[in-house]
Amino acid sequence: MSSLSDRALLTTVIADASLIVGYIVSAFRPSYRVWPIGDSSWRWWFNWSILSVVFAGFPVLAVLDRDSFVFDELAPKLVGGIVATLGMGFALSALFELGWMESSGREGELRTDGIYEYTRNPQSVGFITFMVGTLIAVNSRKLAVHGLLTATIYILFPFAEEPWLRAQYGEEYEEYCENVPRFVSWRSLKTLVTS
Secondary structure, three states: OOOHHHHHHHHHHHHHHHHHHHHHHHHHOHHHOOOOOOOOHHHHHHHHHHHHHHHHHHHHHHHHOOOOOOOOOHHHHHHHHHHHHHHHHHHHHHHHHHOHHHHOOOOOOOOOOHHHHOOOOHHHHHHHHHHHHHHHHHOOHHHHHHHHHHHHHHHHHHHHHHHHHHHHHHHHHHHHHHHOOOOOOHHHHHHHHHO
């Protein structure tokens, strides 16, 4: 019989795979999109029920499979904890700046200032940074699998959302895309440091 951590990993992998497929479909076939949610109740339930499993997988696997991977020393774990904290802080500040409704893919105004001046997807950048730091800090083989799949979800988010954003904001969004990178670039980092 498989262990509890094996079952938890399987559950999170199924959730991750469901979102990965959904966001690939959203990017290439916007008429069948699952993201962004918009005003659709089925999209809301699809995304948030599966994302709840994805998010819950982090503390569950961290507890059940801690220290099963490569980092035996304390220093990398402390660095990982700092990186995770900074990443989560960045993601949450972007979430609060944009607002919960717009972060859920509901129509609002195009945000191009604040954190959105440096990256078009600061929540993805922050959550991916959080995941990398968490993987180092927790040092779990199973959490690494889940974390890499979840990072893939956050890489796909923007591609799933961009056709919808182009339809909503047209030329204004196109101009924004020309000036601000999807994730990060040397130019955006330089702008952040020098401003």
